[in-house]
Amino acid sequence: MERAAALFNELGYEKTTTRDISKACGMAKGTLFNYFSSKETLAMTLVAEAMETGRDIYLQRRTGEESFVEDMFLFVASELRALRPFRCYIGPVLESGMSVFAKHSICPAGEKARQAHLNTVGSILTSHNYEMIKDSIALTLYWSLYLGILAHWSKDTSPHQQESLTLLDYTMKVFALTISGDMTPPQD
Amino acid sequence: MHPLTKTLLLKEQTKKIPATSFMRLWCLGNSQARIAAYYLDYAIRKNFLHGDDQQKALNQTKLKAALQLLGTMGYLRGAIMKVGQLFANLPQIIGPELVEIFESLQFEAPPMHYSMIREVFLDELGKEPDEVFAQFEKRAFAAASLGQVHRARLHDGTEVAVKIQYPDIARTITSDFKTMGMLLQTMRLKKDFQYLKAHVLDAREVFLREVDYLSEASYMEKNRQIFTGTDIVVPRYFPDLTTKKVLTMERLPGQHLQSFLAQNPSQDKRNHFGELISRSLVQSFFRFRTIYADLHPGNFLFMEDGRLGFIDFGCFQQFSQERWRFEQESEKAMFCHDRDKTLQFLARISFHKSTDELDPNWAEMMLRQVQWVIRPIVAEGSFDFADKDYVAEGVSLFKELMQNGNGRVDCFYNWTNRAILGHRSLMYRLQCKFDYRSIYLHEMRQARE
Numbered sequence: 001m002e003r004a005a006a007l008f009n010e011l012g013y014e015k016t017t018t019r020d021i022s023k024a025c026g027m028a029k030g031t032l033f034n035y036f037s038s039k040e041t042l043a044m045t046l047v048a049e050a051m052e053t054g055r056d057i058y059l060q061r062r063t064g065e066e067s068f069v070e071d072m073f074l075f076v077a078s079e080l081r082a083l084r085p086f087r088c089y090i091g092p093v094l095e096s097g098m099s100v101f102a103k104h105s106i107c108p109a110g111e112k113a114r115q116a117h118l119n120t121v122g123s124i125l126t127s128h129n130y131e132m133i134k135d136s137i138a139l140t141l142y143w144s145l146y147l148g149i150l151a152h153w154s155k156d157t158s159p160h161q162q163e164s165l166t167l168l169d170y171t172m173k174v175f176a177l178t179i180s181g182d183m184t185p186p187q188d
Numbered sequence: 189m190h191p192l193t194k195t196l197l198l199k200e201q202t203k204k205i206p207a208t209s210f211m212r213l214w215c216l217g218n219s220q221a222r223i224a225a226y227y228l229d230y231a232i233r234k235n236f237l238h239g240d241d242q243q244k245a246l247n248q249t250k251l252k253a254a255l256q257l258l259g260t261m262g263y264l265r266g267a268i269m270k271v272g273q274l275f276a277n278l279p280q281i282i283g284p285e286l287v288e289i290f291e292s293l294q295f296e297a298p299p300m301h302y303s304m305i306r307e308v309f310l311d312e313l314g315k316e317p318d319e320v321f322a323q324f325e326k327r328a329f330a331a332a333s334l335g336q337v338h339r340a341r342l343h344d345g346t347e348v349a350v351k352i353q354y355p356d357i358a359r360t361i362t363s364d365f366k367t368m369g370m371l372l373q374t375m376r377l378k379k380d381f382q383y384l385k386a387h388v389l390d391a392r393e394v395f396l397r398e399v400d401y402l403s404e405a406s407y408m409e410k411n412r413q414i415f416t417g418t419d420i421v422v423p424r425y426f427p428d429l430t431t432k433k434v435l436t437m438e439r440l441p442g443q444h445l446q447s448f449l450a451q452n453p454s455q456d457k458r459n460h461f462g463e464l465i466s467r468s469l470v471q472s473f474f475r476f477r478t479i480y481a482d483l484h485p486g487n488f489l490f491m492e493d494g495r496l497g498f499i500d501f502g503c504f505q506q507f508s509q510e511r512w513r514f515e516q517e518s519e520k521a522m523f524c525h526d527r528d529k530t531l532q533f534l535a536r537i538s539f540h541k542s543t544d545e546l547d548p549n550w551a552e553m554m555l556r557q558v559q560w561v562i563r564p565i566v567a568e569g570s571f572d573f574a575d576k577d578y579v580a581e582g583v584s585l586f587k588e589l590m591q592n593g594n595g596r597v598d599c600f601y602n603w604t605n606r607a608i609l610g611h612r613s614l615m616y617r618l619q620c621k622f623d624y625r626s627i628y629l630h631e632m633r634q635a636r637e
Contacts, residue, residue, distance in 0.1 A: 061306070061316075066302075066303060067301070069301065070301045070302060070303040071303075073301070073303040073304065074303040074306070077303065077307050081307075081310070158356050158359055159311075159359075160311035162311070162355035162356035162359075163355075163356045163359070165304065165307055165308075165355045165356070166354075166355050166356055169301075169304060
């Protein structure tokens with residue numbers, strides 16, 4: 001997987017073929033398919049591992065004193081930091097691995113990563129006294145917002161992707177207001 | 189302009205301002221400072237349109253509503269305020285009503301939460317605040333124009349203040365200046381275009397310096413060296429803990445002007461601090477040939493032991509050698525009440541070849557302003573900065589200048605004006621009386637020797 005990651009960075013994700021990867025690993029193409037059904041699955045597995053690392057880092061950094069917004073911000077920011085090595089090709093990987101159109105991702109690695117991410121969100125919600133309801137509108141909204149952040153971040157040209165940090169902050173505030181029911185339209 | 193912004197602005201003409209913070213956030217999340225650019229564009233073009241007063245009043249109301257909306261944009265509030273302040277220096281461009289609106293609205297950015305600060309630290313210093321410092325207060329104790337300030341303690345026990353810039357603020361405002369540049373292009377055939385453009389470029393240069401904390405730290409250090417051993421204290425900064433976006437400096441004990449005044453200090457104390465503030469500004473001006481572009485009470489700390497903390501060095505402009513020499517010659521002429529030479533100064537700062545080309549009304553107005561500015565310097569003995577007549581005359585003169593001034597003046601004239609106004613207003617708030625003349629002339633002589 002390390003070699004595949006190096007090739008994605010070196011040749012570009014689109015241009016790298018499963019043949020290139022198997023050659024770099026010194027194995028037959030068929031053997032590679034025993035582990036990963038496609039290049040997309042392999043790349044999604046790499047991304048999913050980074051997301052998991054990000055979650056671990058978040059758990060280490062969390063002090064328990066954070067407000068809900070801060071906690072969510074810390075979680076996603078830690079994940080984004082762990083995803084940095086994959087930033088240049090995360091767009092096409094997530095398109096195939098975590099399609100917004102599929103209710104459940106067709107890529108098992110993508111689906112697993114989505115579930116693990118949402119489970120952490122659920123834990124954060126619970127720890128701040130919110131109820132976590134699977135497949136609720138609030139979580140659907142969250143997932144859309146989260147994918148939006150990832151899409152923006154993958155193309156963010158600001159130094160250290162600071163623009164995405166600001167976006168992430170706004171987004172988490174919006175989500176917090178949504179789940180706390182503070183969405184009453186202005187009265188005339 | 190972004191279609192979303194356009195739609196939003198059209199809607200704003202008929203709809204009430206959204207009342208809940210969520211709605212505001214939702215509406216403005218993406219439009220960012222482009223709305224500001226739109227209104228600055230409007231403000232520029234408005235100067236060349238002929239409408240009746242009623243229409244103008246209506247426009248002003250809309251403008252105010254839009255600016256209030258801008259005030260909801262999270263961290264960008266600080267950015268908008270900064271652009272506003274810089275353009276407030278250029279009434280020739282944006283018009284006095286916009287200047288007044290900018291100055292009347294209080295745009296304070298919301299504080300960055302600690303999770304955000306941790307990310308900024310990791311990006312800037314490669315470590316978390318609690319690794320860098322022995323102790324770091326998670327809540328900011330002061331707001332800076334483009335960031336916030338936290339108390340912290342170094343591992344060796346030194347108490348420090350850590351100024352942290354809002355993420356991506358510099359880039360946002362830089363892009364605003366680009367938009368301004370493009371908007372100005374549309375006016376290129378109009379009167380005074382080249383001078384207006386020069387002002388915008390100059391404001392941009394000052395701003396870019398302010399968002400670079402390394403530049404601020406270096407200027408602060410230069411000042412610290414000249415004030416060492418005096419009653420004016422400039423904090424030292426810590427180079428290993430300072431980057432373009434994080435500035436770590438020694439934390440001085442003391443209070444700001446408002447708290448100082450709330451204690452109803454004696455006249456002697458008021459005079460003492462008025463004198464120290466003036467000394468710090470005049471000395472910095474003559475030694476480094478720089479002028480404060482954004483002088484405000486937050487630049488100073490009133491210390492218990494009678495010393496003055498001089499703490500903010502972000503926004504300044506440097507005179508070129510030639511411009512400095514000219515400034516000094518002109519000041520001398522003003523102090524000697526040499527009308528001809530002062531008129532030559534006015535011709536030069538307004539880019540005219542001779543005094544014959546000057547608009548006589550403008551020149552008369554400027555001469556009156558010069559007289560007002562130099563009064564504390566030519567007055568023998570103590571000057572009473574609390575004199576209501578002096579202040580009222582100054583306010584009326586500057587108002588007249590804003591209404592009748594033109595864009596054809598050099599950038600330093602604007603900065604100097606703003607700095608002088610800032611100084612006089614501080615002295616008035618302090619209600620102080622002291623021998624300003626001696627301080628000024630002493631430093632002037634020192635600089636020549």
